């Protein structure tokens with residue numbers, strides 16, 4: 001039998017080898033990770049050539065889905081391996097009763113003893129909100145083979161209504177294992193003001209949050225049906241997130257896939273993200289962000305912002321999105337900011353991207369307004385500068401494939417387009433709508449601003 005972790009690895013690996021666009025060189029993105037992080041980039045390419053028949057298409061996902069339910073042999077502990085701390089040894093049962101206390105105790109033990117915290121396969125553990133706090137002993141690892149499922153009782157979240165699982169102040173941590181983290185979010189979606197407009201707009205918990213962590217690796221996991229956002233990195237440094245499958249229904253409100261805030265040196269790669277909101281969102285204080293080999297859709301696409309809400313001064317810089325595929329998303333690659341903010345979004349590259357029936361494939365919107373009442377006109381804006389779009393092909397679901405809606409006081413500067421070819425899904429022309437943008441083009445760019 002194939003363990004689900006391997007299947008997850010395979011499926012996502014194959015997805016990355018299925019990108020057919022010619023690749024441009026990576027932009028010289030500062031890659032000054034102070035602690036080099038070991039990556040297993042070669043393994044999945046090898047898998048790709050061994051199992052070409054799996055590459056096909058969306059069917060990959062179903063391969064994963066069905067195999068993920070197949071039983072997995074218990075991970076045997078090879079003689080030289082580190083000590084295992086199993087949640088079951090601390091009273092976790094995975095039988096529908098509350099496993100929260102067992103997880104807390106097991107974490108405490110593993111964190112202080114350089115061990116691997118193991119969540120066994122083939123069981124569903126029910127857990128209320130937990131703060132997994134560090135610092136721990138270095139090279140600490142949490143291996144999730146089974147499923148961790150969230151409580152749906154709002155009173156369990158009284159202490160902190162915005163978070164479910166939080167990892168905080170942990171250094172050199174790895175979380176992986178091929179298992180599932182299930183936010184069980186339906187009850188929260190139904191209470192969202194975006195679903196029922198008579199209800200007040202209240203935030204729901206983020207399923208998994210990493211706060212102030214550094215040298216962090218998160219991989220080979222499925223994160224599904226979050227209460228609100230799925231996975232957030234906040235104020236972290238040196239992060240690799242890879243081989244993730246992030247899945248929620250298209251209609252689930254505000255269920256961003258991966259949210260990056262105040263985080264530096266982060267790579268998000270080889271992942272599939274299908275949710276009801278942004279696939280990846282990158283907000284204030286984030287720098288050196290690489291997003292590569294990502295499949296998005298449904299959802300709202302990859303977004304920088306929103307920035308500058310309520311007059312905030314926000315900064316995002318050095319972001320590259322390379323090799324991404326969007327299907328049926330409302331946006332492709334987007335930069336969005338509110339009027340009245342300030343700060344800067346600069347040095348951003350979007351390249352080697354396929355769009356399939358995307359409503360707004362390329363969009364910069366300095367007039368973003370996501371609230372019930374209209375947003376008043378404001379003088380200031382977050383400056384958008386040095387944005388490169390290269391080798392972007394595919395189809396637009398709307399007639400306007402490119403929107404640059406920039407502010408008259410702070411026009412978008414240094415917008416470069418090269419080799420862009422977008423057509424209407426099902427045939428027909430598309431256009432570009434451009435306001436207050438200073439741009440240059442190279443190669444064939446269609447559509448383009450006049």
Ligand SMILES: *[C@@H]1O[C@H](CO)[C@@H](O)[C@H](O)[C@H]1NC(C)=O
Pocket residue numbers: 129130131159160166
């Ligand atoms: C987790 O920590 C935060 C702040 O550090 C606190 O507000 C919250 O109540 C804690 N949550 C739980 C479940 O203990």
Ligand SMILES: *[C@@H]1O[C@H](CO)[C@@H](O)[C@H](O)[C@H]1NC(C)=O
Pocket residue numbers: 262284285286312313314315
């Ligand atoms: C923006 O991010 C920076 C760097 O993380 C932080 O110092 C600043 O407080 C943030 N600004 C706002 C308005 O949150």
Ligand SMILES: *[C@@H]1O[C@H](CO)[C@@H](O)[C@H](O)[C@H]1NC(C)=O
Pocket residue numbers: 317318346347386
């Ligand atoms: C953006 O790129 C320019 C030109 O390469 C560089 O001078 C500038 O420092 C970069 N900005 C940031 C915030 O790294």
Ligand SMILES: *[C@@H]1O[C@H](CO)[C@@H](O)[C@H](O)[C@H]1NC(C)=O
Pocket residue numbers: 328357359397425
């Ligand atoms: C393309 O997207 C539009 C709008 O989202 C949708 O109505 C249409 O059915 C999609 N077409 C295909 C072929 O999926």
Ligand SMILES: *[C@@H]1O[C@H](CO)[C@@H](O)[C@H](O)[C@H]1NC(C)=O
Pocket residue numbers: 367403405433
């Ligand atoms: C640009 O933003 C303005 C102000 O919100 C809005 O009225 C206009 O419709 C937008 N244009 C496009 C093309 O989206």
